[in-house]
Amino acid sequence: MSRAAIIGGGVIGGGWAARFLLNGWDVALFDPDPEAARKVGAVLDRARASLPALYDRPLPPEGALRVCDTLEDAVQGADWVQESVSERRELKHKVYDQIAALLPEGGFIASSTSGFKASDLAATGAPVVVVHPFNPVYLLPLVEVTGAPELRAKALPVVQSLGMYPLEMQTEIDAFIGNRFQEAIWREALWMIRDGIATTAQIDDAMRMGFGLRLAQMGLFETYRLAGGEAGMASYMEQFGPSLHWPWSKLTDVPELDTALVEAISDQSDAQSGHLSIAELEQLRDDNLVAILRGLRRTESGAGGVIVAHEAQLAAGGEIDGLPITSCRAVPVTWTDYNGHMNEAAYLELGTWATDGLMKLVGADETYVASGKSFFTVDTRIRYLDEVHRGALLTVTTQVLEGTGKKMKLFHRVLTEDGSLAATIETLMLHTDLTTRRACPPEPQVAQALEDLAARHAGRPAEGAGGAVGQRN
Incomplete structure (x- = not known):
């Protein structure tokens, strides 16, 4: 497990802590402010409700946060040190002198400074590279990276692994670009x-x-x-x-x-x-950013492309009770309604992506579709069994009820984090020739993979499948 030391727990330091934690890093934080733990906790709560909602796969298990009494305790053994103290050069130099004495061979300090050049920050001899983020750090991907080339090279892959976009600057200027x-x-x-x-x-x-x-x-x-x-x-x-x-x-x-x-x-x-209170404005900002970023990810434009690239590196798949996991994602605010819970259309969208996951599993992926064949939905039935709220992590398993000839009948179970059943989605699809727009048998490799899954899943109970609208067992 990688560990980050965050020095300074204000708005930016708290945002860095959340970005690292939600990407699976342990975080040791130092800030002499007695309210630091509470303030960082509030930032982390906002991040938990927003960052996972950008992705269609789950983020890594959250790391552990430890609030330290001393700077030395926070820095000791850290793989990354992020300085986010007040924007006063003399204070930063004082902090750097303390950190430098604790760094391992080849270690360095990443500064969140909003305007000082790395060469000015490193004037006392400490190895400093500028890694300047934008608020909220846990949502906005841009970080401006400037300083010595060898330090930039070390910083770039770490920043990218956090789902951020490092804008590397070869020329130092005050205040950077943004x-x-x-x-x-x-x-x-x-x-x-x-x-x-x-x-x-x-x-x-x-x-x-x-x-x-x-x-x-x-x-x-x-x-x-x-x-x-x-x-x-x-x-x-x-x-x-x-x-x-x-x-x-x-x-x-x-x-x-x-x-x-x-x-x-x-x-x-x-x-x-x-x-509006500051907390209300922060939530409004985060909700709006999630909606905008999820819109951009569809075309991979701007920050949307960064999210899609990071998502491709996240773990996916697996099984629960012998059934493949075909989708796992947090509920974004865009899936919720005025009652504060996930709306009906969002369940259909979730089922759509779970079906897409099963199609990929049997070989009917993007390449297959590009060759001119796919499955078209004919019928769908959704049972809403429990309320689901924003930020909830939903896992979908898929049972193949029928997989012979042109038909593919699926039964999706939507599970909450504690394993309880939130909904079931039953869908019938027909394999289709995209040129003629008529049903046709799948290609042999897809047909065989689908038949194999149907055989593995045969005989399993599928409570609610095949029932009428409104029927409850």
């Missing part, structure tokens, strides 16, 4: 409020209702490429390049944060979202 963009937008927003042009709510609406949605899935340059039409980027630059010389923005000027401006921003922010 924060430079955020600062430019922040500065312009301050001027708009200072000059009475816009309110905090109007500025946020301009982002979330417009260009922010585009940036989430394509970024800046691909978006502008589309704006150029069929002629592409060159056309865009020709049309809109001259406007860069127009005095639209004040990106190089900084407004004075005097009392009047601070009060204006504070009052407007209170009016905009003061009716």
Whole structure:
């Protein structure tokens, strides 16, 4: 079991702890704040309710969290040290001196700094590489990695194993890439409020209702490429390049944060979202991010591609009571309704992916479908036996009731973490030629694999199979 030492248990340190823990690492955390354990626990609870919901496979078993009384206790024997203390260079140097004395040969410190260059952080001689995340660390995949090449090379595979996207920077700059963009937008927003042009709510609406949605899935340059039409980027630059010389923005000027401006921003922010607590806003943010990221994973665009690539490395399959596990996943918020539990359509989707898992098991996978053959659903019956809430880990086992000729009849059992039965899904499928769209026998290897499973599962009880709608035994 790998172990990470997290030094600093604030918002970022807590997020790192959650990211490591939910990816199977043990975590030793040190923060002199007496409230550190409670604060990290709250972050971990939010992460448990959101990160597993991004995946269609289960994450590794959660690691163990240990809150340490001393920095030495946390660092000793750690495979990875993540520093997330306050953004004060002298404090970081003091902490690095303590950590460096405890590092094994070849060990290094990963810093969460939001702006300092690695060479500045390493000025006292400690081996430091910048691994700068974005909040919430347990959901957003981007980490900017900068520093000595040999340390970057060590950091990259670890970050990727956590399901994150390391943006490696060969050239050191203050504030890196992401924060430079955020600062430019922040500065312009301050001027708009200072000059009475816009309110905090109007500025946020301009982002979330417009260009922010585009940036989430394509970024800046691909978006502008589309704006150029069929002629592409060159056309865009020709049309809109001259406007860069127009005095639209004040990106190089900084407004004075005097009392009047601070009060204006504070009052407007209170009016905009003061009716919600910070905890409520954090949950809203996480729920929205899960929905957006699950949407992006369908096309593997942007962060969605990172999730799909990480998921491919997660363990899948296995058996329960002699039946194959065809799906295992946490319930995302997008599967829940206004009653707070999993809705009817989500059970059908879960059954669909379990059927897909069984198809792959018998050889009717993506390659088989691409060759022109597949199974089409003819009939489905779902029994809802227990309430299921967001974040619940559901495991589906599949019994082949019939697997001869053109027919494939399956019985899915949806199990909760304690093994109880939450639902059953019975589905009948016909093997189909995708060219003629007519039923036909499966290819011999698929037919044989299906018959073998049907024979193995024959004689097993399948309570609820074959019943009428509303029938309960």
